[in-house]
Amino acid sequence: MRRLDALAVITLALTILAEGYERTNALWGLFNHLTADRLLGLLTATIVARLCLAYPSFMRGEGANFIETLRLQRRSDAFWIGMLLTGVGFCYSLGWNFFFYRLCYDLIPTFKSMRVVTRSAIFAYLGLALLSGLGVQRLVEVLRPRMPRLRSGAIYSVACVLLLMELNAAPLKLEHGDVFPDGVTLWLKKTPMKGGVVVLPAGPTVNHRHVLRSADHQKPLIVGISGFGSPYETEIEEMTLSGTIPSRFVTFLENVPALLRPAAFYQPFRRTRRSLCSRKD
Numbered sequence: 001m002r003r004l005d006a007l008a009v010i011t012l013a014l015t016i017l018a019e020g021y022e023r024t025n026a027l028w029g030l031f032n033h034l035t036a037d038r039l040l041g042l043l044t045a046t047i048v049a050r051l052c053l054a055y056p057s058f059m060r061g062e063g064a065n066f067i068e069t070l071r072l073q074r075r076s077d078a079f080w081i082g083m084l085l086t087g088v089g090f091c092y093s094l095g096w097n098f099f100f101y102r103l104c105y106d107l108i109p110t111f112k113s114m115r116v117v118t119r120s121a122i123f124a125y126l127g128l129a130l131l132s133g134l135g136v137q138r139l140v141e142v143l144r145p146r147m148p149r150l151r152s153g154a155i156y157s158v159a160c161v162l163l164l165m166e167l168n169a170a171p172l173k174l175e176h177g178d179v180f181p182d183g184v185t186l187w188l189k190k191t192p193m194k195g196g197v198v199v200l201p202a203g204p205t206v207n208h209r210h211v212l213r214s215a216d217h218q219k220p221l222i223v224g225i226s227g228f229g230s231p232y233e234t235e236i237e238e239m240t241l242s243g244t245i246p247s248r249f250v251t252f253l254e255n256v257p258a259l260l261r262p263a264a265f266y267q268p269f270r271r272t273r274r275s276l277c278s279r280k281d
Contacts (some may be wrong), residue, residue: 001054004046005050007046008047011039011043011046012043018034022035037099038106040099041100041103049142052067053065075209076134078133078134078235082127083131084127085124086124088260089120089124089127092121093124094125095118096117115227132163139155139159140152177212182213188219189219195258196221196222196258197220197223198215198253198256207223
């Protein structure tokens with residue numbers, strides 16, 4: 001424990017120096033490797049290890065260390081899981097403003113692909129949901145002996161109503177999707193093809209439905225949508241939604257390729273090329 005205490009003090013001192021000399025040539029470039037984020041991570045790990053062995057004298061409570069505190073019957077596993085999710089989710093949601101995310105970004109490759117860091121707050125929401133449920137359960141345990149006629153279900157119902165009022169989440173705005181596939185989707189599922197599928201019209205208001213139906217016909221979809229559109233999808237929108245469809249549209253589909261085989265369908269499609277290029281809709 002004395003070694004951990006000494007390591008914590010030394011790490012804290014180096015962290016203060018790193019905050020001022022990081023990414024400089026001071027002290028032979030030492031703080032180009034010992035960055036403040038890494039030192040803070042080491043300091044946090046040292047403190048956690050120290051608390052798992054023994055609490056300092058000013059923190060003595062029911063348990064001698066953090067491990068014994070976790071094993072006490074006073075708090076359930078759900079409480080500690082809720083606390084862990086809330087703490088990690090909150091620190092993670094701060095993104096680049098907190099050393100936790102910067103350290104994960106440097107050491108864990110998958111963190112470099114995160115686009116919206118604040119979405120990680122969902123971990124904190126899950127933790128708060130667990131803690132709030134435990135809080136209402138504790139409230140029931142306190143009120144029932146004092147008010148025997150009060151039912152537990154009534155207390156939970158009141159808590160749910162108050163939560164809805166707090167979040168202003170009623171009525172819920174639900175987006176309903178088409179459950180069953182249409183005839184075109186079923187036809188695509190039975191038709192063998194080598195290229196991708198282009199469904200018109202294409203655009204941000206309808207591409208989500210195309211993605212939904214692609215789960216039914218299981219063919220490659222070119223006009224899909226996610227957080228961003230592909231260059232092919234963008235060009236298809238520009239050529240089909242800006243007025244008269246240009247003559248190069250069919251050639252573009254062939255080059256993608258968006259090929260429909262068998263020839264029984266594809267040949268009539270080629271014969272309608274001129275009429276397709278002259279249509280505005």
